[in-house]
Each structure stands twice: as C-alpha cells, then as structure tokens.
Amino acid sequence: MAFNSTLSRATIPALIVGVAAVLMVLYTWRLPPFTSTVEVTDDAYVRGQVTVISPQVAGYVVDIPVHDYATVKQGDLLARIDDRIYQARVAQARAQLASSEAALRNLDVQRGTKEAQVQVARAQVENAEAVLAKARADLRRIGPLIEQNIQSRASGDQLNAALRQGEAGLDQAHANEAVAQQSLAETLASRDNLQASVQAAEAAVHLAEIDLQNTRVTAPRDGMLGEVGARVGQYVSAGTQLTSLVPSLRWVVANYKETQLPGMRVGQPVTFRVDALQGATLTGRVERFSPATGSEFSVIRADNATGNFTKVAQRLPVRIAIDPGQPLADQLSPGMSVVVSIDTAAAPAEARRVAAE
Secondary structure, eight states: HHHHHHHHHHHHHHHHHHHHHHHHHHHTTTOOOOSSSSEEEEEEEEOOOOEEEESSOOOEEEEEEOTTEEEEHHHHHHHHOOOOHHHHHHHHHHHHHHHHHHHHHHHHHHHHHHHHHHHHHHHHHHHHHHHHHHHHHHHHHHHHHHHHHOOHHHHHHHHHHHHHHHHHHHHHHHHHHHHHHHHHHHHHHHHHHHHHHHHHHHHHHHHHHHHTTTTTOOOSSEEEOOOOOOTTEEOOTTTTOOOEESOEEEEEEEEEEEOOOTTTTTOOOEEEEEGGTTTTEEEEEEEEOSSSOOOGGGSSSSOOOOOOOOOOEEEEEEEEEETTTTTGGGGEEEEETEEEETTHHHHHHHHHHHHHH
16 A cells, blocks of 8 residues: 555656646647637738839939938938039930921921922913913914915914924923922921921930939938938949838738638738837738748749658748737838737628628
C-alpha cells in the first residue's frame, strides 16, 4: 500500500504536466477543443499610395522650397529646374509658328492673284472668240463680192489673214487660260502643305510650353512628403527621384494562409492591433481579395514540377479598409506592422444592414 501511494504521488504531477502540454499544443494550433472562427495573422502591414516624385525634364535644380516630411497641398511647388533653355525653346517654336503663318498668309494673297489671272485669261478667251466671230462674219459677207469681182482679191487675202489670226488668238487665249488654271491648282495644292506646317509649328509650341511648365515640379495631390533627396545645384534628368508623396488614404493588407480563408467574405468586420501604437486596436472591414497568392507575383516563381515536392501553405493578400472616424487612424503610416483578426462567422456589413432594416 505504501508503494502504491508513493507511485500515485509521483505520477499525478507528471500527468498534470503532460495534459497541460497537450492542451497548450492544441490551443496553439487551434485544434479541438480550442477551434475558433476568428482567424489571426501577424503577417499584415499598413499600406498607402506612396508616389515617387520625379521631373519630366532635365536640368539643374535652382530652388527647393520644401523640407523633409512636410505637409503639402495639391499644386504646391516642390522643386524648380533652371528654365532658361526651355524659355528659349518656346520663343524659337513661336518664331517658327509665326514664319509658317506668314507663309500661309502670303499663299492666300498669291491665291487671290492666281484667281484674278484665271479671270483675265477667261476674258481673253471671250475677246478672242469675238474677234474670230467677226473675222468669220466679214469673210462670209465679203466673200461673194470678191467672187463677183466687186471687191479686190487683196481684200480677200486680208480677210483670210484676219480669220487665221483670230483662230490663232483663240488658241493662244485657251492656252493662257489653261496655264492660269494650272498655276491656281498648284497654289491650292501647296496650301495644304503650308497648313500642315502651321499645325506642326503649333504642336511644337505646345510641347515647348509643356516642357517649360514641367520645370516646376508640383505636388499632384494633398499629402506628406518623405525625405527630400534633391539639392540646389544638382543636375537631374527625367525620372530622377526627388522625393516621395504619401496621401492620407490608408488601408491594411493581411497575408492569410490559404487554410485560413474558408468563410472569409467581403464586408466582414475586422479588428487589428498596431504595434507602433502600443497595441491599440482599430476596426475595419474586408474590402477585397487578391486575385492570386503572393508567390504568383514574385519575380522568380518556384517550379514545383522538378525535384522533390513539399507542400507549403500559400498566403493570399486580403485588403482591409479602415473604418473612418477613428482618432488613432491618423497616426497610421504605410509600412507599420499590425496583427489582424477576422471572425469568419460574422456576417458582412451589407448583410447586417439589411437584417437591421
């Protein structure tokens, strides 16, 4: 009896420790009886629309009126590039435009002259036709008198010569009219080329003005700046990173394992704890799911068709909208780590609203 009593006193603590260890493992892995509908992940971060600010033109930086982490409004000047070259290009483009417009106006004057020449040529044709008609009429009237020897043969020769001159004059008038018409057609055809030159010059002026405007780098929207990397006197080219702009819009991206996704739906309520705010809890809702897992977006994707295969649970990014009206939400910055909890048994916000109605 003493031996059994001693064995019992030694076994009971060991059994208690073993049971506690098993229960802890079950709790850690959320196995029965500790299963829960709340899915938690610490692979989650605050995100924002971080925009890299770069110039569209090259040149030397002459002014930077902002500093690191400054709050700016849309249209505020962030940097200014030396614009002397671009002002000269605008003046050059405008001069070319003025030259093209002058050439077009000169052509319009020439067109009026050519049209007047066509009218003169037509009048000459009418005059030649009248002269020829008179010569023919004279020959018809005088011809019988010559045959009856009433008029001399010399008169007949003069009439025949006048007829031939009239015919030649009419041919010449028609030729002059054709030349005038051809000259007018050439003028009209060249007008299209000059009109195209004017349009090209206008486009060149517009492009030069755009480049001149782009020497002023302004904020595309409201937000806060990151570190300003540009310096006065620095030569920058198109695409050089000057600073970054972070608008006020924030959201959370939680990378859940694929085994945690069953039951998750758009609109479900979310709570998340922010490490940088001493574990303060904020709320949100599921906004949308990524169309693919993170591994599908990696630059070098794994090829599971080669070698031995070990199944690894993939993670799917879940975008979470932050509920408005939370004072601590203004203190969130992109990149902060958070711990996200989603109750997969909860109804989406829209379903709750309909049920309430």
